[in-house]
Amino acid sequence: MTLHEHDVIVVGAGGAGLRAAIAAHEEGADVAMVTKLHPVRSHTGAAEGGINAALRDGDDWELHAYDTMKGSDYLGDAPAIETLAQDAPEEVIQLEHWGMPFSREDDGRVSQRPFGGLSFPRTTYAGAETGHHLLHTMYEQVVKRGIQVYDEFYVSELAVTDHDDPEDRECHGVVAYDIKSGEVTGFRATDGVVLATGGDGQVFDHTTNAVANTGDGPAMAYRAGVPVEDMEFVQFHPTTLPSTGVLISEGVRGEGGILYNDEGERFMFEYGYASNAGELASRDVVARAELTEVNNGRGINDEYVHLDMRHLGDERIYDRLENIIHLAEDFEGVNPVEEPMPVKPGQHYHMGGIETNENGQTCIDGLYAAGECACASVHGSNRLGGNALPELIVLGARAGHHAAGKDMEAAQVPTGPSAKSEDETSLETPVSPGEIGVDDDVAADGGAIADPKAVVENAVERERQRIEELLERDGTNHAEIREDLQKAMTENVNVFRNEEGLKKALEVIRECRERYQDVAVADPSRTFNTDLIHTIETRNLIDIAETITLGALAREEFRGAHWRQEHQERKDDEWLKHTMISWNGGSPDLYYKPVILEGENKEYEPKVRSY
Amino acid sequence: MRERAEANLKDAEETVKLKVFRYDPEVEGKKDPRFDTFRVPFKKGMTVLDALIFARDHFDSSLTFRHSCRQAICGSDALFVNGRQRLGCKTQMSELEWPVRIEPLPHAEVVKDLVVDMEHFYDQMESVEPYFQTDELPSGEEQKQTRENREKVKMSTRCIWCSACMSSCNIAAGDNEYLGPAAINKAYRFAMDEREGEAMKEHRLNIIEQEHGVWRCQTQFSCTEVCPKDIPLTEHIQELKREAVKSNLKFW
Numbered sequence: 001m002t003l004h005e006h007d008v009i010v011v012g013a014g015g016a017g018l019r020a021a022i023a024a025h026e027e028g029a030d031v032a033m034v035t036k037l038h039p040v041r042s043h044t045g046a047a048e049g050g051i052n053a054a055l056r057d058g059d060d061w062e063l064h065a066y067d068t069m070k071g072s073d074y075l076g077d078a079p080a081i082e083t084l085a086q087d088a089p090e091e092v093i094q095l096e097h098w099g100m101p102f103s104r105e106d107d108g109r110v111s112q113r114p115f116g117g118l119s120f121p122r123t124t125y126a127g128a129e130t131g132h133h134l135l136h137t138m139y140e141q142v143v144k145r146g147i148q149v150y151d152e153f154y155v156s157e158l159a160v161t162d163h164d165d166p167e168d169r170e171c172h173g174v175v176a177y178d179i180k181s182g183e184v185t186g187f188r189a190t191d192g193v194v195l196a197t198g199g200d201g202q203v204f205d206h207t208t209n210a211v212a213n214t215g216d217g218p219a220m221a222y223r224a225g226v227p228v229e230d231m232e233f234v235q236f237h238p239t240t241l242p243s244t245g246v247l248i249s250e251g252v253r254g255e256g257g258i259l260y261n262d263e264g265e266r267f268m269f270e271y272g273y274a275s276n277a278g279e280l281a282s283r284d285v286v287a288r289a290e291l292t293e294v295n296n297g298r299g300i301n302d303e304y305v306h307l308d309m310r311h312l313g314d315e316r317i318y319d320r321l322e323n324i325i326h327l328a329e330d331f332e333g334v335n336p337v338e339e340p341m342p343v344k345p346g347q348h349y350h351m352g353g354i355e356t357n358e359n360g361q362t363c364i365d366g367l368y369a370a371g372e373c374a375c376a377s378v379h380g381s382n383r384l385g386g387n388a389l390p391e392l393i394v395l396g397a398r399a400g401h402h403a404a405g406k407d408m409e410a411a412q413v414p415t416g417p418s419a420k421s422e423d424e425t426s427l428e429t430p431v432s433p434g435e436i437g438v439d440d441d442v443a444a445d446g447g448a449i450a451d452p453k454a455v456v457e458n459a460v461e462r463e464r465q466r467i468e469e470l471l472e473r474d475g476t477n478h479a480e481i482r483e484d485l486q487k488a489m490t491e492n493v494n495v496f497r498n499e500e501g502l503k504k505a506l507e508v509i510r511e512c513r514e515r516y517q518d519v520a521v522a523d524p525s526r527t528f529n530t531d532l533i534h535t536i537e538t539r540n541l542i543d544i545a546e547t548i549t550l551g552a553l554a555r556e557e558f559r560g561a562h563w564r565q566e567h568q569e570r571k572d573d574e575w576l577k578h579t580m581i582s583w584n585g586g587s588p589d590l591y592y593k594p595v596i597l598e599g600e601n602k603e604y605e606p607k608v609r610s611y
Numbered sequence: 612m613r614e615r616a617e618a619n620l621k622d623a624e625e626t627v628k629l630k631v632f633r634y635d636p637e638v639e640g641k642k643d644p645r646f647d648t649f650r651v652p653f654k655k656g657m658t659v660l661d662a663l664i665f666a667r668d669h670f671d672s673s674l675t676f677r678h679s680c681r682q683a684i685c686g687s688d689a690l691f692v693n694g695r696q697r698l699g700c701k702t703q704m705s706e707l708e709w710p711v712r713i714e715p716l717p718h719a720e721v722v723k724d725l726v727v728d729m730e731h732f733y734d735q736m737e738s739v740e741p742y743f744q745t746d747e748l749p750s751g752e753e754q755k756q757t758r759e760n761r762e763k764v765k766m767s768t769r770c771i772w773c774s775a776c777m778s779s780c781n782i783a784a785g786d787n788e789y790l791g792p793a794a795i796n797k798a799y800r801f802a803m804d805e806r807e808g809e810a811m812k813e814h815r816l817n818i819i820e821q822e823h824g825v826w827r828c829q830t831q832f833s834c835t836e837v838c839p840k841d842i843p844l845t846e847h848i849q850e851l852k853r854e855a856v857k858s859n860l861k862f863w
Contacts, residue, residue: 038729040772041677041685096753099743099804101761101768108755132684133768140742180722210679243656246682330701331682333656479668480612523673525638528723531672 001460002185003453006032006148008403009174009189010196011155011217014042015131015392016371016399017196018138019091020360023400024194025145031404034176034187036212036533038151039139043198043210044392047131048249048323049115050123051095051393052386053088056112059120061085065599068387071117071282072380073560074576074606075230078599079412080358080376083398088390091397092124100137102126103320113254113320115386117282117611123386128249128323134389150187152179155216156467156536158193158224159186159459160364161449166225166582167416171367172452175463179533182526184467186460188453192403194360195221195369196396200350202537203545204494205486207347208240208247217373219540221354222547226362227417227582229375231352231544232551232562235383236495238286240346242304246331248324248343250385253279255320257309259290260340261298267305277611284382284561285611287345291495294344306340345495349388351379351561352551355415355580359408360399363416370399376413377578380595381560413596417582417589424590427554430503431510433546435586436517470535475520477531478538485512485538485545493549498565502553509546516542547588551579554590572606616669623652628710629662631674635723638673644721646712647671653704659692659713660699663725676725683839686771689778690725691716696775696837716778732774735791739798739818745807760805767800767847769840776834776844788823792834792844795819799847802854816855825852 008024010017013035024031033039054064064085069076092110096102102110103125115123126133142149153176163169173188197217201209222228238259239248253259259279261267268274273289274281281289290305299305309317309324317325317337328336353375360368360376371392378391402408449455488508492501516539523531557571558564577592597604620626629649635641649666660678667674677687681700688699691714693707704711719727748754776792777783783791790798801807802815819825825848834844 037679037685037687038733038772041679041687043680043685045684045771046680046682090751093751093753097743097748099801099806101764101804102753102756104756104758104761106758108757110753127765129684129769132771136768137743143737144742210685211681212679244681327682331656333703477612477672479672480615483612483668521672523675525635525673525723527635527637528675528726529673530675534672 001457002183003188003456004032004185005188005190006030007189007191008194008400009034009187010194010400011035011174012042012196012198013037013039013149014044014196014198014371015134015138015389016396017194018135018142019393019396020194020196020370020400020403021147022138022141022145023397024404025147027401027404027406029191029404032148032150032187033142034150034153034155034174036152036154036179039142039149040136042135043213045132045135046208046210046247047134047389048128048247049251049254050113050125050130050386051088051092051389052115052118052122052384053092053124053390054085054122055089055092055124059122061089063119064088064122067117067119068378068384069604070607070609071382071384073382073570073609074572074597074604075377075380075559075578075595077377077413077596078604079596080378082599083358084378084390084394087394091390091393095134095137095393098137098141100126100133113251114280115254115384116250116277116280117384118386123254125251128251128321130389150176153177153185154179154533157459157463158220158367159456160224160367161455167363167418169225170365173456175459177467179528182529184460184464186456188456189366191405192366192368194399194403195354195367195373196371197373199372200544201347203486203489203541203548204347205490206245208237208245209347214537214540215544216537216540217369218354219543221362221367221369222543222583224364225583226364226367227355227580228547229352229355229578229580230377230381230551231547231581232555232579233351233381233560234347234548235283235349235351235561236287236345237348238283238290238345239307239343240348241328241332242342242344244331245346246327247348248307248327248341252307252309252321252324255309255316256312257307260306260308261293262300263298267293267298274611281611282382283385287495288563290345300342304342304344307343308340309336310338310340349383351375351381351383357411357413357415358398359402359411360395361402361411361415368399368403370395381562414593419593420580420591421577421594422592424554424592427590429550429553430507433506433550434588436513438586467532470519470521470532471524473520475518476515477522478516478519478535481512481515481519482538482541484508485541489545493552496563496565497552499553502549505549506546506553509542509549513542547581550581550588550590555579576606612669619652620650625653626650627653627662627704629666630710630712631666631725632714633724634721655705657704658700659690659697659702659704659711660688662704662711663699663713675723684771686773689716689773689775690714696779698773698775698839701839716774718778718784729774732777732793735794736772736797739790739794741797743801743807744811747808754806756806764800764803766842767796767803769842770796771840773839775837775839779833779837781831781833782827782829786823786827789827790819790824792848795825795851796842796844796847799851802851813858816851816858819851820855825855
């Protein structure tokens with residue numbers, strides 16, 4: 001059996017993974033990246049708007065932290081948010097020093113622009129293609145350093161010891177399927193594994209996410225025993241193109257773009273959704289406003305609203321938003337210099353994810369996570385525009401450094417089931433969640449295998465058997481299951497949620513899980529078998545969809561991106577806490593842990609979030 | 612999915628035929644390359660990628676092609692569509708002659724169906740020292756760059772590594788060591804960036820002046836024509852030739 005060995009293994013090669021790999025390399029570690037796509041194909045490349053960082057006079061990290069906490073609707077953890085705001089300026093300067101082609105001011109300094117929910121124009125950008133430049137700039141640095149990249153290797157399982165208590169478990173590596181050769185390969189990590197697998201938007205049917213964003217990292221970590229946190233908080237971006245879900249950057253509104261309903265009204269002001277900030281209110285506010293317009297019969301074709309940027313003038317559009325012209329033309333057939341663009345909310349970003357602290361550590365020793373797949377939590381219940389890219393570089397770097405053994409201050413955010421403050425006791429689900437046919441009596445065998453190499457080899461053997469079985473047997477194709485799952489999620493677990501819909505979604509998810517029992521791969525080939533890859537991904541989507549829906553059903557309040565018809569107010573007395581779900585051997589356990597509002601110099605007082 | 616496909620086809624006002632190249636080195640019946648025909652329902656706004664996904668998900672799950680972002684930024688799905696290199700995701704079916712013929716990129720080894728081996732392309736990209744290099748960095752703040760200079764390199768930084776240009780280039784087809792348009796464009800991106808300084812520019816011009824560098828280009832513009840990001844590749848190559856000549860004259 002092929003067994004590769006490195007100090008640090010980074011899974012995924014988007015912004016967080018690349019930054020983690022560079023950081024670990026800076027610490028002298030032998031790093032390898034294992035990624036299902038070649039690094040430059042990662043979805044970080046699709047990020048358009050920019051990177052929030054307090055770089056200028058009149059701005060400082062504390063303002064950035066305050067805006068982020070407010071945007072999070074007081075569900076972010078202060079130590080993580082302050083770390084983000086403190087480290088972001090240095091990380092942005094680092095990107096510039098690596099040659100990233102930022103947009104420039106007349107004096108030659110990097111440009112910044114206003115973004116939703118920000119008290120200062122601190123969104124640093126490179127045209128409307130900031131993510132593309134960030135991704136390529138960091139990949140260039142990976143090439144420069146000679147960091148080994150195993151591209152088109154699909155990591156399908158983690159090699160973790162099987163101690164009863166997840167907090168006793170250790171991660172020794174990963175199992176990957178070499179897509180080109182079909183070989184199941186072991187990767188042993190002597191110092192640490194960093195998960196940086198990105199988003200999971202493919203859980204939904206209308207999303208800005210790539211086809212590859214299937215939540216592999218969160219699903220694998222969850223099944224290995226790491227709790228997932230705040231999964232109900234899914235960001236729906238207010239401006240996506242209706243036919244494809246392609247994103248139209250918030251930069252359009254940042255530069256002065258205006259939203260109109262079918263009656264030509266500037267509804268953000270006209271109907272009081274955000275009387276001060278208007279189009280630049282927080283994303284959740286704008287997304288709900290748009291759908292409310294549509295539901296009240298003021299939508300265009302009962303589906304979308306218009307985003308108009310014509311008044312900005314050709315020069316400004318070409319200078320700062322040129323990319324938007326191409327996107328609107330190629331994917332919606334609209335020339336935005338001549339007519340307004342149709343837009344509607346689409347799944348965009350997952351605030352929830354693998355529970356980590358501000359150093360990227362999970363409760364399993366040697367297992368880290370950073371970027372969208374993780375939840376530190378810097379975004380709480382709603383992420384501000386321009387805060388995803390700094391999260392990638394700040395937390396990616398911290399996870400990489402820590403994994404490689406850098407001496408760092410101990411983290412303040414607690415992780416693992418021992419951080420539990422309260423059990424969820426009243427949740428009623430129409431069907432039981434979790435693994436089918438799980439036998440509660442069979443406990444793990446108490447960490448019988450201690451030898452790290454054997455842990456990896458056993459994991460490889462298990463995966464090889466699973467894959468052989470999928471290839472050999474006859475059964476249903478995964479595509480229909482995936483389609484039904486995605487449709488049910490977009491129908492029932494979207495911007496507006498209610499108990500009935502959420503329960504319906506849990507039933508569909510259960511059906512999908514049952515049908516998945518008989519899934520099989522029709523393509524017998526060992527060469528580039530994407531049928532197999534997609535089949536494995538679909539299992540991950542089922543697990544992730546279930547945690548999102550369980551969290552949404554449990555949280556009986558309206559906070560940030562999570563809105564409940566029966567509970568249309570924020571309930572701080574009861575709900576200033578994180579929703580945690582632990583796999584618990586296949587019988588998911590839902591519990592809570594407190595939010596940390598105590599910052600370095602101050603306590604963040606929950607206020608009414610108005611824009 | 613087949614039943615859903617039948618229903619979709621029945622409801623569709625219009626359907627379109629795809630003729631898709633198939634090959635798998637280890638599956639009986641696919642070892643000899645062939646074309647399969649798929650009939651899919653046509654919808655306004657449908658791209659070549661949408662059509663391929665429909666065919667795969669409804670008729671043959673073994674149909675293999677790379678794709679990810681669906682929005683022309685990941686560069687995964689450069690294909691040979693009706694005899695021309697195009698990105699599947701940004702090519703509207705309505706703009707093509709039907710039936711639509713879809714093949715893997717020419718001048719690259721086929722791994723399976725529409726997937727080609729990208730290693731050679733990546734090697735060429737990485738051979739031009741494709742990373743920013745400078746010794747003089749201000750401490751704690753950004754380097755300055757003029758708007759004009761940023762504008763100068765802007766188009767070159769848009770490359771998404773799809774390799775459509777390399778596939779379209781006759782010179783690259785005949786000379787395997789030729790750097791190719793994308794790698795030369797990458798070199799341009801750094802050579803023209805004033806932040807790197809003059810000495811580094813000299814070094815970069817030396818790299819692209821090598822035997823299999825810029826002088827191989829015969830300005831046929833095929834790369835520029837197929838580039839999905841509208842990068843003026845041929846112009847960039849020509850400009851590097853002029854820069855190289857200027858720089859050589861300096862040392863006479």
